[in-house]
Amino acid sequence: MGERGGQQLVMIGSITNNVLTAYRSGLAPQAVGIPWKRSATVFFDGVTAVALTLYALFISDFLDTLNNVLTLSVAVLGPSMALYGTDILLRRNRYDGEQLHDETPGSRYWYRHGVNWAGVGALVLGTAAALLCVDTPVLVGPVATAPDGACGHRGAGRDATRAVRSGAAAHQLIRPAVNR
Structure with missing residues (x-):
């Protein structure tokens, strides 16, 4: 050949x-x-x-584009993981597996029209907070440019601050839905 x-x-x-x-x-x-x-x-x-x-x-330069997408994905992935972790803590990891797979309006996890709007709100607020603090070549949030970094120090400290803020917002927004 x-x-x-x-x-x-x-x-x-x-x-x-x-x-x-x-x-x-x-x-x-x-x-x-x-x-x-x-x-x-x-x-x-x-x-x-x-x-x-x-x-x-x-x-475009493929590697630069890929790097920018991955960098900005943290602004959504960080708050979503904080939201998930907060939900696990609030529910003490007690989920009804059959109800999780039930996609009918009678399901325990149906919420309102099949969407947990409190969770969506927490994710939107967490993502907005992360975007305010983001410092990438493509996007620099206004809080990231504040003196002494109002989002925390560069690197892991800032990421931990984002996660804590997202978790706190999630706790306040989804607690009533979990306790219903």
Whole structure:
């Protein structure tokens, strides 16, 4: 098998491996309620993926873009983990597994129209607080530029401050929902 045959084999293997990914990506928009046919959702996802790939390869510096996305994802992941940890502490890690999987309005965890709005509010507030304190090449929050760093010292101390603030907001917002 020559060089050309090896390249073709790699291309065919890549396409074959991505069939299940394309199928799954077509299911995701339908799962959230977009009323398109599967073929339309897979096509839309494919066009979006190709556009993002072309952007990453030819317009931006891929590693810088990836680094910026990962850096900013902390602004959402930190508060979401603080929210989850606070919920575990408030419930003392006592969840009803059957009720967690019950997606009907009668479920214990249905809340209001299937959404725990107090949890959403806590996540939004935590993310907003984190974005105010973020210090990245793409975004510098106004609190991060304050003298002596009002968000805490650079690095782990600032991240711990964000987590504590998010956890405190989560505690105040979701405590009534947990105690119902």
